[in-house]
Amino acid sequence: MFKWISNMVHKAIDEAVDKGVERLIRDQYIENVFELVTGTKKVGAINLVENVMRASQGKPPGRPLGSHLHFSPWEKLLFNPVHLTTFPTPDTEAISTSVVIGRRAKKPLEISIPIMIAAMSYGGALSKHAKIALARAASMVGTATNTGEAGLMEEERKEAKLLIGQYNRGGWLNQPEQYKRLDAIEIQLGQGAQGSSPQRAKAEKIGPEYREVFGLEEGEDAVIHSRLPGVDTKEQFIALVRRLQDETGVPVGLKIAATHLLEQELSIALEAGVDFVTVDGAEGGTHAAAPILEDDLGLPTMFAVRRAARFLSSQGAKDVSLIAAGGLVTPGHFLKALALGADAVYTGTAALVAMIGDQMTEAIPFEPPVDLVIYSSKMTDALDIDRSVTNLTNFLNACVHEMELIAYSTGKTHLSQFTVQDLCALDPFLAPALDVELGFISTADQAKYYAALAAGAGTTPRREQGLLDGVKPQAGETPQEPAEPTLH
16 A cells, blocks of 8 residues: 555656646746746845835835845955964963953953954843843853943843943933943944934834833834934034043943944044944844845945054054954954954854854744844743853853964964964955955065056055055065066
8 A cells, every 4th residue: 555655656746747847848938937046046035035025015124134245255364374483372371362442441341352242232122031141141251242222221231240331322321320330331323234224113012121121101112313312513422422431431432334434434533532443344233124224335344444443553543442343253253353453343143143052943943043032023032041141151262262273373372462464365355455465475575466466557556554654564565666567
């Protein structure tokens, strides 16, 4: 009986496949189901589905976690191990990992590792369980977590040994009784995944605890404005920075979406006397944003970090800390951002994925794993806080250990010692853009290679390192006249 059924099933499948292939071959292309394959390839699977969502809903689809595009080619940068020119660090020596944010503040922020938990708000993005787990794990490894654009949640303040709070465009953490309880204040003017676009959470989606933390009345929407309330001029921003510094003594910094206007923006920030700057690249994550904001706005993290570091150096702002954010998901990304000039990094999406870890099975296959941490989802109570803390703590410790391994191989004793001279680039565009030497040309021949390029193109390629005032040229990058047109 079983053999008979098996043969029947086999025959049915064979006939179905035969007829399907026959139709693919014989049908005119315009009537052929295969057109769906070519159409999808032309438009792209993500664009196809999102356009259908736009047509069905009549509004921008709120895509979670940021852009799927990889603007920063981190894989084209590699670290340079040493053997004889400089010897590797002895394995008996410990690698230092601590960082001080806002060195000139009355009460600087001291963290044990250069990785912090990115701004992800309670209510507007994450559940209370998720925020508690993030804060507790950050405390266990000696780093800071960030409130995001929210009010001050008591449970988060209790769990977080070091809490950075955002003075935000919604106005929910902008009162002295709240911001005076923070370990650092980050004035939030924008973010990589959304720029400074306005946002609104409808009252019907806001629960009692959410309203309490945000100070909202019954039936009141939660609105994030495009501008910070009360800051409509440069002078008002400068006054705000100085007032917060005087009132609290903690580091007061600025968070902006990375932009091609970066140097102009940072110039005003330096005039205000900020203690740190957070630059959030176009790859930054978010709870939900219109795809056009995630895919078509801002500046990639890699270029933003280097430009910001170069500008701060040229202005002599060595005590202003630079924090990199946006699409940083691996230990390699973190360490390369430090080498490009950041003092510390934020990670958000990677932290959430690590935190959920082995709990994903609670959601899949019928719900997305992020439902375990999103405020408005039906699965937030399924998140095990203790397991989440263990997972995230393990992840952060493992990341730092991997970064330490590179430090041994490159002869460093502190993660803060990494510079662009510890990198080589595999791409002739990235090298001058980031002040990094090309990996396929010897150090001695770098200048000759660029002289040959200049002679061939009739113009001199712009090499920022060593050509901008106040920035010391790297070894092998002394500006030269293009004396020889070819390499020998």
